[in-house]
Amino acid sequence: MTRVVIVGAGFGGLATMSALAHQDVEITLIDKHNFATFQPLLYQVATAGLNPGDVAFPIRTLLRKQKGVTFRQGMLAGVDSAANEISLVDGARVPYDFLVLAMGATTNFFGIPGAEEHCHGIYTLDEALAVRNKVFSLFERAASQGIKGNAMTTIVIGGGATGVEMAGALAELKLRAFRTDYPSLDPAQARVILIEARERLLGAFSPELSKYASAELKGRGVEVRLNTEVKSVTDAGVHLANGEFIDSRLVIWSAGVGVSKQFSDLGLPQGRQGRFEVGDDLRVVGHENIFAVGDIAATLESDGSLVPQLAQPAIQTGTHVAKMIQALITSMPTTQFVYRNKGTMATIGRNAAVAELTNGMKLTGSTAWLAWLALHLLTLLGVRNRLSVLLNWSWHYISWGRGPRVILGG
Structure with a gap:
């Protein structure tokens, strides 16, 4: 049987696997974790809106109904394209006929001095939990020792969707938490500052929606700094x-993502933002049987710009690669990948969100917020996770001001 090795169990890797699972191929799925993370909701884990288990789904559970798929936990160390095999950090070597690289991206600090050492990302579950622990540690210290200067000031750097969602959630958290759990603290002293280098927030959205998001954040007490580097x-x-x-004692970085430095040693061509250069059919340039999907691939749109590093492009590239592998197995020609933008959404807080659809329709307020909730519930992995998230969201909405604000692991 044709051996397909997929490295990465994110949106792109899982989409490739799902599209290939019923074909006559032998699939090996490799990831450094034994669970898949639903990254769009990590900011809610960081602000105690959801539990870690709500956004993590065991990969082996996912594979119970997937025939011909084997999972192996491990980290990619090297690619030997001449021998058609990869090496893992633990020394194991895994042969392949087709290799799909879907490791995703990581936080990009753009070389700003001290950013990598002193900022917190929210791109992984561990990072989200670290932010959560830091937030409540600062609250506890202020409640027991008193507030000193800007001891509770939180800075969010980056005004894209992640930064807007994080800043809005932090602003609402301090209002809820201080009202119920920390009555001795003044919410005004827990400043939330959102810094964006460009002239407006949510650069991927229309100016109208950017203006709405900025006004909503300010209404929730967020200090928005635009044109600020x-x-x-x-x-x-x-x-x-x-x-x-x-x-500030807590700086959260959401200004962009990039490819991990460790993948620079794989000997594969890299282009803008360190993403692997791919052809029209998503094969890595110079390699006939190696594909790259999702955030890690320098996939181009029709105007020559890079496809955004979001869930939808990852899913679409993964599905396309599965079709290309099927075509190559049957000696059929490959075809060009065409990204189909299905619209973008971002939530700002309770009853407030923005959505921009492909037909030009723009939604704000409760309508956009409910649409955002529904979309994320539908795309979560696992019935248990969907029910758990729905129950948590419902409880937080009804019991506004109460929640599990605990410090984990320390």
């Missing part, structure tokens, strides 16, 4: 390019 980050706070220094 970060010069450096230290353990004491953030230095801005205009000379200002903002004292």
